[in-house]
Amino acid sequence: MLRDQICSSSELTFLMEAHDGLSAAIAGRAGFKGLWASGLSIACSLGYRDASEASWSQIVDAVERIVDSAKLPVLVDGDGGFGNFNNARLLARKLRQRGAAGVALEDSCFPKINSFIGDRRALADIDEFSGRLRAVKDTVADDLILVARIEALIAGHDMDEAILRAHAYADAGADAILIHSRRTAADEIVAFMRAWQNRLPVVIVPTKYYRTPVSVYRKAHISTVIWANHSMRAAMVAMRQVCDRILAEENTASIEPNIATLEEIFEMFNYNELASAELRYQSPDNPRQ
Incomplete structure (x- = not known):
């Protein structure tokens, strides 16, 4: 169960990217115990850019194929929820119906664009995004694990902003925090972990700092590592x-x-x-x- 993997397990969890039924089946055959339905990879598989060009319904349809093919728990990249609180809770409800195990929502503004495009960009207002999280939690309760993804460091803000947002999102009902970084070393991630003090489990996406030994993540008490786009890039x-x-x-x-x-x-x-x-x-x- 994804909730146990992310929130309860004492072992570091690894989620492998999937973007369709075939990539999901291959990841399952390799031995992964959970999957990440990547917004970037699904958009690429559809011939779109990761810039809210794929609709929420297309993402949901792709997730259904991933779930059916692999029979593994799937954490879905839900971007920012495709709009306001109402869009976010609709997305979560539909993902629950299609068999997803969790959804990650990022504190970006709609339409979003991939985290690694450009430099500094505006983030969602903390209170407004917290409302999106509460709406999702009220809609799906514990049926889906809710991961709040913080883009503050990606967007050029300081650590205090990232920690402020993490506490607000925890208060809004998030089950875990995903902290993102564009640096090629994991120094920001380790610094966040020290300041956060493990209030909620932390998920990371080491796309840029891929040379970091996994022992660093274990020592920092990180919960989950997502290999976010590697099957799509290999394909x-x-x-x-x-x-x-x-x-x-x-x-x-x-x-x-x-x-x-x-x-x-x-x-x-x-x-x-x-x-x-x-x-x-x-x-x-x-x-x-």
């Missing part, structure tokens, strides 16, 4: 290379040894079950058992 490189080679070579002979076989695809999605079901439900020689 982009692999597909580009395959397309370039097929175009240049005008055949697929040289790439076949380096790509998944059809048999691997059939096995991952359990085509054998379909064959046995056809025998049971469609064969006239196999009456109901």
Whole structure:
């Protein structure tokens, strides 16, 4: 259960990015126990930019496929909730209906843009964003874990602003805090952990400070690490290379040894079950058992 992983476990939890049913199934096969439905990656898979171009309903539809495919708890990147408190609670209600285990909302203004685009940008008013969090909590209660994502450090504000927001969001009902940083070292994250004093579990996204040893996160008592976009980025490189080679070579002979076989695809999605079901439900020689 995602709540146990993030809020109760004494072990560091890792969530792997997924953006569709295939990436979710692969992450599950690898052994991950939970998934991050990445807004950036889902937008890319739809051919959109991570700038509120994908609608909330498209995100919800993608989450349903991720949940169905992997059968793992999914924490959803809900951006800022796609509007005000009413949009945020509608999003949360729909995510609960589609089987999500949690939602992370960031204190950005609508329309949002990816955290790593540009430098300083305006953040949502603390009281207004706290209202969004309360609306979500009142709507889904404990059915979804609610993670409040703080963009203060990303947006160029100081640590005091980040801590102020963290306390306000905890008071508004957040179950965990996600603190984000664009630095290539984890110094801001460690400093936040010292100042925060573990009031609520803390989630991080080390996209930029990826060289930091995981022992640093354990020592700082971080709850959860999200590998936020790596399957999508890996797929982009692999597909580009395959397309370039097929175009240049005008055949697929040289790439076949380096790509998944059809048999691997059939096995991952359990085509054998379909064959046995056809025998049971469609064969006239196999009456109901």
